[in-house]
Amino acid sequence: MTQQHLTVVNHPLVQHKLTIMRNKQTSTAGFRRLLREISLLLAYEVTRELEMTETTIETPLCEMQAPTLEGKKLALISILRAGNGLMDGILELIPGARVGFIGLYRDPETLKPVQYYSKVPNALDARMTIVVDPMLATGNSSVAAIDLLKQQGAKNLRFLCLLAAPEGVQRMKEAHPDVPIVTASLDERLDDHGYIWPGLGDAGDRMFGTK
Structure with missing residues (x-):
C-alpha cells in the first residue's frame, strides 16, 4: 500500500x-535475527530512488555502459537504541553507507523526546539520509530527530520503521511532509501509554532482553 507520504511494504516475507516478531513467545535471539532480516527487505523499498549514473566497464565479452550509484554515499541515522537493530541489517546491504546516531528517550510523563546524544556524518546536504527507528508511535522522537538533521543540512530524507501508528504518521506528515515513511505495518492506534496497538511491545527491550 502506497500513499503520497506513506509506503507499507506488503511483501509476503x-x-x-x-507476525513472528509480534508473538510474545519469540525469543530475544529470534527477535533480533528477524529484525535484521526484515530490515534488509525494507531497505530495498526505502532506497528505490537512489540516484544513478552510468560508467564504462568491460564484461568478459565487450565494453558497455552500466548503471552505478551516483553521488556521495548515503547516510543511515539510527535513533538510539532500538534503531540499531534496523541499521545493522541495512548495512549488510549497503556496507559503504555513512552512519550517525541520535540519542533520544521518551519522557514517560509528557511523552516528549529528550535528546542526550548526537553524532552524524558530514555533508548531509549531498546525501540521501535514511532515519531508522523500529517504532513510529507518537512521532515526537522522529520529528525531533529530523528537525536536528535538517539543521545539520540534510535535504533528501527518508524515515524507515517496522511499525507505525496513525497518530505518528499524521504527526510526521504535519511536521515534515517532505519526508516519506516506509514501514512494514500501519497498526490500529496508540494505547493510553503511547504504545502502538496491537504492536509488538517495546522493540528495544525485546531486542536487547531488557525491561
Whole structure:
C-alpha cells in the first residue's frame, strides 16, 4: 500500500516475519535475527530512488555502459537504541553507507523526546539520509530527530520503521511532509501509554532482553 507520504511494504516475507516478531513467545535471539532480516527487505523499498549514473566497464565479452550509484554515499541515522537493530541489517546491504546516531528517550510523563546524544556524518546536504527507528508511535522522537538533521543540512530524507501508528504518521506528515515513511505495518492506534496497538511491545527491550 502506497500513499503520497506513506509506503507499507506488503511483501509476503515481510509480513510473515513481522507476525513472528509480534508473538510474545519469540525469543530475544529470534527477535533480533528477524529484525535484521526484515530490515534488509525494507531497505530495498526505502532506497528505490537512489540516484544513478552510468560508467564504462568491460564484461568478459565487450565494453558497455552500466548503471552505478551516483553521488556521495548515503547516510543511515539510527535513533538510539532500538534503531540499531534496523541499521545493522541495512548495512549488510549497503556496507559503504555513512552512519550517525541520535540519542533520544521518551519522557514517560509528557511523552516528549529528550535528546542526550548526537553524532552524524558530514555533508548531509549531498546525501540521501535514511532515519531508522523500529517504532513510529507518537512521532515526537522522529520529528525531533529530523528537525536536528535538517539543521545539520540534510535535504533528501527518508524515515524507515517496522511499525507505525496513525497518530505518528499524521504527526510526521504535519511536521515534515517532505519526508516519506516506509514501514512494514500501519497498526490500529496508540494505547493510553503511547504504545502502538496491537504492536509488538517495546522493540528495544525485546531486542536487547531488557525491561
